[in-house]
Amino acid sequence: MSDPVSALGGAVFEGFAKVREIGPVGMITLRAKADVKGLAAAVKAAVGTALPAVRKIEVAGDRACGWMSPDEYLLVLPYAQVAEAMAALNKGLAGQHFLAADVSDARAVFRVEGAKAVEVLAKLSPVDFAKMEAGELRRTRAAQVAAAFWAEDVGFTVVCFRSVGKYVFDLLASSAAAGSELA
């Protein structure tokens, strides 16, 4: 068997900001209502974070849990730890109404880095970045496809569907082209 391969094999672009594909990253879609018994503990056991508030993401090192909708969370973790985390969820939520699905391979993940990273995204998403709160996970649109991002270090982590990974990378690269800074 071969090693898992991310959508673009780690493509990189350097313009006024740096764009690089990272991954493969472990991701689990967890559907459950916030008041489900044992949810917080199961998430803690799976990725080591608290349950995020509405529109927030709780980050703990290379693991995180993001609020996706009133009954959906996105768990982020190292690719190799997914099976273990799935087991923890299934155990912790046994008997409850929930759905946990491994979506690690269904996503492409990018880092957009640099002091002007926000300008790269401002060309693609109808988001008022100045009003984004600390620790906010924003689900929106990047040009013509769905995307989600949150601020991390000096820049953003951007998640999209795997099949459009190349499209999103090309978009980010075109937006980050040297000389096209917004300010």
Next chain:
Amino acid sequence: MSTRLAKGGRLIDRAASQEFSFNGKRLKGYKGDTLAAALLANDQMLVGRSFKYHRPRGIVAAGPEEPNALVNLGKGGRFEPNQRVTTTELFEGLEATSQNHWPSLEFDVGVVNNYVARFLPAGFYYKTFIHPRPFWKHVFEPIIRQSAGLGAAPKDRDADRYEQAYAFCDLLVVGGGVAGLQAALVAGRAGARVIVLEQTAQFGGRAVVDGEVIDGKPADDFVAAALAELGSMSNVTVKARTMGAGVYDHGYVLADEKVADHTPGDGRPKHRLWRIRAGKILTATGAIERPLSFAGNDLPGVMLAASVRDYVVNFAVSPGDRTVVVTNNDDAYRTAIALKEAGLSVPAIIDARTNVTGELPAKARALGIRIEAGRGVAKVLGGKRVTGVSICLQAGEGAVIDEIACDAVAMSGGWSPVVHLWSHCGGKLTWDTTNAHFRPDAARPPLNHDGGAMVYAAGIANGAMTTAAALADADAAARAALEALGIKAKAGKVPEAATVVEAPMEAVWIMPQGATPALKAKMWLDYQNDVKVSDVQLAAREGYESVEHTKRYTTLGMATDQGKLSNINGLAILAGALNEDIPQVGTTTFRPPYTPVTLGALAGEARGEIFQPLRRTPMHGWHEKAGAYMEPVGLWRRPYTFPRTGETHEQAVHREVINTREKLGLLDASTLGKIIVKGPDAGRFLDMLYTGVMSSLPVGKCRYGLMCNEQGFLSDDGVVARIDEETWLCHTTSGGADRIHAWMEDWLQCEWWDWKVYTANVTEQYAQVAVVGPNARKLLEKLGGMDVSKEALPFMQWADGTLGGFPVRVYRISFSGELSYEIAVPASLGLAFWEACHKAGAEFGAMPYGTEALHIMRAEKGFIMIGDETDGTVIPQDLNLDWAISKKKEDFLGKRGQMRNHLASPDRWKLVGFEALDGSVIPDGAYVVDAGVNANGQRNVQGRITSTYFSPTLKKGIAMGLLKHGPKRMGEVVEFGTFKNGVKGTLKARVVDPVFFDKDGVKQNV
């Protein structure tokens, strides 16, 4: 002649000379020039020809209102027609050519229209060219089209790129004149998030040109200080060269930033389209001067008075040595004074007002300028250039009193506020009698999402006509906007501007008042479209009384300047002709954009590779390398076939079919939709969604299912697998995953919200490979890792395991009638698994196959295809799929719809197979004809083809289709109407069973 003055010029850098060309002539200008200024500096007054009569046209204005001076700019991939010279910044190497003439600008054959202009009044084409009938298309229309059209059509692909960006603010200030800057200062100091847009490269608007004094200092100082202060505020963004193009609902504003128009080819985007969402919008867009309607007012050399001033003050360019000023207001005297102070001659100021008082006329008199009060221009003299004016009594009919030689005329008919942005979303206007213009009616603003005012007008754009008034108005407007936003403004003093007392203007719509028809036929309203006073009067006479009728009948205001100069003058003429007041007649609707926006900017980054998202499976790159011919399926690309060297697509497809049927075929089926449905109510939910029963499906098994919409029409199909007690996996068609997932969520969220069901679209988590053909099991056995025998994994079951070390889920399902496994692996291993299959399958004759082979094989088996057998009007019963529809269930989506008369009718067309009697392939889309014609004379039909192929397996044409009472008519011969290469024909075919191959399923059940 027009020329460059020896000194002066606020905006030019005489040390930086720039070379450019016009109609091949090499000319020189300075950095800071507009192309218009540079042309005038080179005595190039004649720059184009008008639309209809091909009259010679010169530069009239100095800004975006310019109707005449449009040129072709650049060449090749940077060629751009209809570029306005007054808003084009000069750059080194600029190449421009004039438009709309043949063979040359100086000598244009089209000018013949001018000499027969009398025969070509407004709307003449509606009244003629009627007979003979074919002549319109073949003779008249081509002539009209060729003579219209202005600039040349670009030929090449655009060499530049464009981009778009979002921005958000509390207050958007459009206009970087002193009013806009003052508003921005008030808002910026209050801590509001502010964006300021200025369409040109400079700030300050008219005040800096007219030498206004603010707080005791030149306006230039005020502007510099304001920009410095705004620049220091982190909450304020100031953008030059950015035009506020349009205001849309809920505070959405489009703005066009000309990033690299003046530095072409420097690698930056040419334009950036800003999509701004503003809490409130403040429009401080100034005003536009109106021409006066006198005979010959369109000759090159007749210009707007303030524009003449702009050229002199900003660029040190004199439009003429001797300039006559014609006016109905005091402001135009500033032009006379500026010209005189620049050492130029002003032979006379012709003022339509009988009583000329005020400071500015006094100053003009003191400078020794002759003032002709109560007079008007009877006619401008000259051909391609002004040579003089004859003057008359304004109150008279145009009898000439005197002639004055001159080479330029500066005219002013008063000022119209730029109300476009106020009006785009429905802001209403009020008529201001004092200034004879429409201005925003603050009581009736455009409304925002909360029902409050969305736009505030400020300064001259709001009818505050002096610098002092404009500053005070802008200050107040900004404060009002802030208050509505809930932001507290800081106390502050409004800067004070020195005020020159001006006497009232007097509305003059026709000069002279009682002009004869001959004169009125030479008074231009719309220069570019050649609409004259006489045309508007004709429209009114003929009953085109609505302002919209007049505009459309005469084409007034429909040229590329969108009537910036002509609308109010035309309206006044119409009101006069109808004997109504101007406000009763009303204005036409203001539509975005304020000035034209390049289509490339509106398309943005979406071109070439990123025109649309292209969805790729993990094996996409492999297919491309293998030379696959791809076809779009939704946003996916799927291999249609994998042609080998020398093969046609058809040959390749046939090879793939035969190989799969005889040996082994591999298909990338990753695009198939996969949706997990889980929960205590999941079975109940799926029973509502599918026409069949899914709740009873045992764990480990698969079942084919159909989904209908509420109308009852078949919308999707696929195999459902029961994963565990609470979990099902639903396969959808390739294009259907997102749609079906949304459909599920719609019902769960909006109808059955108390049902405990969760869904997850995991389509992209898995790559899926169909291993198909007699050798399929051999391949899997060679990969090894799990038992895929007939006993362990019978047809319509699934199992988890490993194959060749890959974690897999294997579905024993078939869409080809062959022994077939569909194998799902994590997408990140998809390519490796695909390659492993090819490697291991080589000895069994493995070949990839594409969608066309897939389609043929399913048609040979009589399997339906969503999108082929269905088209949104077909119900499962039409396709003899009753076996997949539960009779027991009380309800499922679509059941009630299918009970309606038309859908329950026994006369519906139903699925059958067709075989042409001659063995040929029946043409795609052909209809089965029936006897006679219907009440509309159309041939009656009784069926149609839904899929038709040459079957490489059976070596003949096969087809599926729908036929009235079809299944009861097996063996009958029917007739198809065919139509190929323009020739109608017929083709006889026999009605047969739609399963053409291996009816008993021997091959798949091994």
Next chain:
Amino acid sequence: MLILECPYCGVKAEETELSPGYEAHLKRFGPGSTDEEFESYMFARKNPKGVHFERWRHVYGCGKWFLAARCTATLEVFGTYPAQTSEPPADLVAKIKAKRPDWKGYK
């Protein structure tokens, strides 16, 4: 270019992040209903020039359907609320009535 606030995640979403779904509070008629009932469920849509209740999905966000009260003549938005209800909330109805005294109320 509308902005509607998603009642689930609080995002002031712009129209391009949403997908429209036409009339809200439709009552589904299945088997057992009359042809007239079924026709009215499928086709007889409300089309007022004024206050209208409609469905939107925050498709590029949390994926949830929500409902909005909006004026079709001015595009004023009176409020948004979750989809799991068969009629508009009373406080929203009261708010609209206060702003639009002529409005005849939700029917």
Next chain:
Amino acid sequence: MKRYSVFAIAREALRYHTGWERAWRSPEPKKEYDAIIVGAGGHGLATAYYLGKNFGITNVAIIEKGWLGGGNTGRNTTIIRSNYLQDPSAAIYEKARSLYETLSQDLNYNVMFSPRGLLMLAQTHHEVRGYLRTVHANALQGVATEWIEPARVKELVPIINIDGPRYPVLGALYQARGGTARHDAVAWGYARACSAMGMDIIQQCEVKGVRSEGGVVKGVETSKGYIGCKKLGIVVAGHSGQVADMAGFRLPVEAVALQALVSEPIKPCMDVVVMANTVHGYMSQSDKGEMVIGGGTDGFNNFTQRGSFHHIEETLRALVETFPMISRLKMLRQWGGIVDMTGDRSPIISKTPLGNCFMNCGWGTGGFKAIPGSGWAMAELMAKGEPGPLAADFSMWRFKEGQFIDESVAAGVAH
């Protein structure tokens, strides 16, 4: 009515065009008419015209809230075609198209019908099959269309990017006698002809109510007072629901915004009309030289005549990709109209629950091209009280039966 001709123009030119008479009268309403048409757009005026011409009914008033031709008639992209798939659509649109052929002569008003040819591009295999089906259907319906190969497409439209790369052109459905006409002139020409027959066009007159007695219409309340009528035709696209409300019935119609735009004019570069449905855009070049561009509708009820701008962007993305040379042209003006959409996106020409009251609406995005055929069929319906063959399938009761006239099935679109 004085006839229009080149001689009339020459005669008038000599007296500075002071002798032209009004194109239509602006009378005050009479107390009663044999028939009232509500709505003086193209469809309403055409209905009145054919009532007079085909049935001799000339005691007719056409009542208009604003100005004649001021609604969708003057806001569309002027495309005329009849290459529809379903029999009822093909019949009425072909009737309209054939009437357009001689409309200028019939009305003595040049409506500039320009049968320059119309192409619907096939850019997926699915679309190819859909158009092949249409071509076969059209051949049996008596509509002259053909399937043409990419090389011929390129010949007809030299500026097209035939090879994609994204959506290569695989061929096209071609209607050689499809084209365009001058939209305003259609309304004006009909209005002038109606007025000449003695009909009253009453502008600036808003209908406020419909009066009936015993289930039969008696007249309309208007801003100019009550006007009686024996028959009432409601032809008010975009506001059909509102007027139907006054007449006491509900329509299966929703109002949405449809947008269009024109570029600045350039010299002729495209002689045919091109529709690219895969990427959602269509374009033609007007006689003035403007590229006339249209796209899709909004998805929400809207009466503002302003659409959402992202639809314009989507359309332009598609067209810039399809015709790369337009990238450096400029958008001169964009606007919106309110169209009414039915459950199957096909029109309604129908009797109504109210006696002697007839409805013509639901043309969606396809109204302009239908005007003469729609007027013809509506006049027949009003005159006879029963639909003729052209209108028979467009009953407002078809939805209950599930008998749709669905044009979307062959990758076609309704506009």
